[in-house]
Amino acid sequence: MNYGKANLLDLLSIEQLERDCFPTEAFNRRLVKNLLINPKSVIIKATIPAGKIVGDIIGITKKEPSVSVGRIFSLCVLEEYRKKGIAGRLLRLLEEEFYLNSIRRIFLEVSARNLTAQKFYQRHGYFTTSSILPNFYKDGSDAFVMSKNLP
Numbered sequence: 001m002n003y004g005k006a007n008l009l010d011l012l013s014i015e016q017l018e019r020d021c022f023p024t025e026a027f028n029r030r031l032v033k034n035l036l037i038n039p040k041s042v043i044i045k046a047t048i049p050a051g052k053i054v055g056d057i058i059g060i061t062k063k064e065p066s067v068s069v070g071r072i073f074s075l076c077v078l079e080e081y082r083k084k085g086i087a088g089r090l091l092r093l094l095e096e097e098f099y100l101n102s103i104r105r106i107f108l109e110v111s112a113r114n115l116t117a118q119k120f121y122q123r124h125g126y127f128t129t130s131s132i133l134p135n136f137y138k139d140g141s142d143a144f145v146m147s148k149n150l151p
């Protein structure tokens with residue numbers, strides 16, 4: 001498996017990947033394009049030797065006067081490639097990227113119904129904050145906000 005930053009040439013593959021992982025919530029092409037070219041965002045991809053992208057993680061940095069925070073916008077691994085540690089590796093790479101950009105706190109939203117993802121993030125040191133975003137997703141589910149402080 002190869003890991004690296006995605007670029008505009010990956011636009012259609014990333015768009016398809018998001019659709020495969022999030023049938024009702026997938027980002028549209030315009031948003032994916034913005035995320036690929038915006039210097040404040042980064043998409044890290046996992047690619048098999050044949051060249052197919054099978055996973056990605058999308059992060060955005062938000063620099064505020066007093067504190068810089070990172071937000072994990074999306075994390076996706078194709079079903080047949082799960083439980084092999086790919087998401088764990090993508091998450092670590094994004095955390096390193098954030099760290100190099102002076103980010104010391106990371107946030108993300110996760111569906112209250114997505115226990116797999118909640119467990120995954122907990123195992124990687126994220127805690128569930130007290131903030132709940134009602135009706136955050138198109139299927140009507142709430143989002144929990146999870147967070148991690150980088151050392």
Ligand SMILES: CC(C)(COP(=O)(O)OP(=O)(O)OC[C@H]1O[C@@H](n2cnc3c(N)ncnc32)[C@H](O)[C@@H]1OP(=O)(O)O)[C@@H](O)C(=O)NCCC(=O)NCCS
Pocket residue numbers: 021022073074075076077078081082083084085086087088089109110114116117119120123
């Ligand atoms: C959540 C998601 C990204 C996890 O991807 P993944 O690549 O399967 O994640 P990992 O392989 O790193 O870890 C998942 C599990 O596999 C296990 N695992 C990792 N490597 C393994 C290996 N070599 N052999 C067996 N199991 C392994 C991990 O221990 C982990 O177990 P746990 O969840 O019970 O703690 C994936 O399920 C997904 O894309 N879901 C749909 C989209 C989504 O919900 N995204 C998150 C919300 S934004």
